[in-house]
Amino acid sequence: MPTPVEFAGTHRKRFESELTDLLRIPSISTLPDHRDDIRRAAHWVAEYLRSMDLPVELIETVGYPLVYAEWLGAPGAPTLLGYGHYDVQPVDPVNLWTSPPFQPAVRGSRLFARGAADDKGQFMTLIAAMRAYLQTAGRLPVNVKLLIEGEEESGGAEIAAFVRSHADRLRADACLVLDAGMFAPGIPAITLGLRGIVTAELEVTGAARDLHSGTYGGVAPNPFQALAEIITGLKDKDGRILIPGFYDRVVAPPAEESEGWKRLPFDEAAFLRDEVGSTALTGEPGHTPLERMWARPTLEVHGMPGGFTGAGSKTVIPSRAGAKLSMRLVANQRPDEIMEAFASRVRAITPRGVRVEIKRRVGLGAPPVVISPRSPVITAAQRALGEAFGREAVFVRAGGSVPIVSDFAERVRAPVIVTGWSLPDAQLHSPDENLDLEHFHKGIGAVMRLFEHLAATKT
């Protein structure tokens, strides 16, 4: 009988081939036309888990089903709650893909397909690790609960409600969210902090109808001018947010984290050149780029609908114009409090002549999360990743928001290991999304080691 590690080694092609099958399903959750594909992907995952003799439930929601499975054959051992999502992003602009997004293709060591890195190629390493144990030892070192959702890319409201109402059933000693990535090729990372998010839309109304700028320019309020004043009244030239009270609850990262960040092989010039591509980085003076992305809040404008945006000119003073924006929050900012402070500030700086409506987007908010680097669970994860990749796992944070992490942290009340095998150039949400297959297999190894080290935390 081979060991689980030997099994994984001899079944590399099988795991790759199974992942490829799943990647062929265009399970785009943001496009209603793909409704059937999403369900196919859910069934594929459920069937795969059933083939491992696990009891599987397809939990129906008003949206797409959650796939739930568990193996609880290790009484007394810790329980790990694993998370992934089987839905993917849209593929536009599809003409920029080197190979078709749902025809997985290997070039070099990379596997290219929509969902390769986000998130099919990541959560499948957890399932493969389980198979390696179950088909060899017949058991796992820890109990495992699996919750795989189909709406991560389209809001994730259903899983949040499920976690809220089934906290008992999901009880665990550690959570594993395989939806983050590595710091750099060969350098595994554990994400100890995620920014939260609140989104809002401002709609500014001036005149009762669109007006001719010749006739009325000089007396009619211009909603775009008002929005420019509001936006510059929300964030200054240095990226500092001007909302009173905004920074009151912001706490600096613990020294052990921020000191660690300084040792990370982060090349600011290369980052500017290769990742951002602007003439300079921006943001608050006195904070490094990593601090600004990971531990400082921001406010960003995403679009300003209204008025005339076609080719050529139309000299209109539009009746209405809008601004779609969001704020990224850091510990310990509270979404509701920030939203209130934002709304007060907007009202205070809205110039005369216009009315402003503040539309808060429902279902797309999340509090920031931080996870203590001192937790034994995190120590176990760091060891597991370090052993599998042959290089110490670094502690990072992520500027984005993964709402499930806050849901787990708040409801399951267990340390959340946020990690994954995707690289900074994995092109998540973009053409040519990819996963390095070497990292995929090392990821399987890391999860197997995590089972063992977690088991040891209770002995």
Next chain:
Amino acid sequence: MPTPVEFAGTHRKRFESELTDLLRIPSISTLPDHRDDIRRAAHWVAEYLRSMDLPVELIETVGYPLVYAEWLGAPGAPTLLGYGHYDVQPVDPVNLWTSPPFQPAVRGSRLFARGAADDKGQFMTLIAAMRAYLQTAGRLPVNVKLLIEGEEESGGAEIAAFVRSHADRLRADACLVLDAGMFAPGIPAITLGLRGIVTAELEVTGAARDLHSGTYGGVAPNPFQALAEIITGLKDKDGRILIPGFYDRVVAPPAEESEGWKRLPFDEAAFLRDEVGSTALTGEPGHTPLERMWARPTLEVHGMPGGFTGAGSKTVIPSRAGAKLSMRLVANQRPDEIMEAFASRVRAITPRGVRVEIKRRVGLGAPPVVISPRSPVITAAQRALGEAFGREAVFVRAGGSVPIVSDFAERVRAPVIVTGWSLPDAQLHSPDENLDLEHFHKGIGAVMRLFEHLAATKT
């Protein structure tokens, strides 16, 4: 044999019906799909003039044809150069029209149709006045040259080039531009000043591609934030433009004009309520609303393309965003100089991290124009309008730009009578565009009287 005035009186229905025929042609010059309709309108006007036994030329351009006709049977008498345009604005949003825009409908004394006021129902009064003379007296009191264009709503570059290269042929003692309006119901007006215009588009580029605001928010420049900073750096909260040198050449209107404006029956509260409909008027302190619209320059943003403007949220930091804007100029600001100063200011206040491209729109610029109230031509026009409408014609200005007026003023070098019969609520460029038919007929009468009074200026 009836007099011309009697003829016009007994042919009211005929003139209305002929106008209605012309209004049925959807000659929208800004939409390529209407190419054939524009040509149909040009031919309709040409045929109508030919039916008056006038020699007519359809002058082809790279765009739509100019219709030129002349009656030069009064040697020694002054020559009047008349202008109008047979093209119209688009009709969007078409669902807001009470009756279909190209099915003219009379409700009360108003005729509703796209082009009723801008400009078919205005220039047709000049042609009707000519017909009234030619079919009765067999001659006109003055020589008349007619130049009717088909690209006023889409730039008017062709007529500008034609006027420039045919100044000799167009030589006249007075010009009549029937493309302005009345001050109020029953109160005719002569427009002695028009603001000029320059338009530009700013395109701001930050990162090399669209970035995720979670991952990059705090380090990547946001083009919308940069544009908000630029816009507030171009115009302050009080509507004062912050471009160095911008006001250097601005001259106040002569006292006889600005004193006259104070006597105009302008009700600021009613104007705010019924015309603008915002919570307050805006603009430079120390200037009345009429001064701000007529004799002060402005800068307006018309649209801000880029980023995400669909329903819902997309937390993107767009690589690019734009601002479409224009400046209205007053005497004696010079478009080229202002454009240079604008560009310098934009470059000076563009924040670091982004690049800005300043696209100047070609063919949609015009210098401001002022016409002296002391010219005998203006006196003749004031008498003619006063007699026809039974109320003294007031001197006003217009905030908009009518490039042909500057072209005539610069090239023909004759006083330009800028007037018309449309009312402030004629809904130019908007749904339910309309013309009061009583004003249409009084307009015909005013033009006939103008012929006589102009003839008298040379005797």
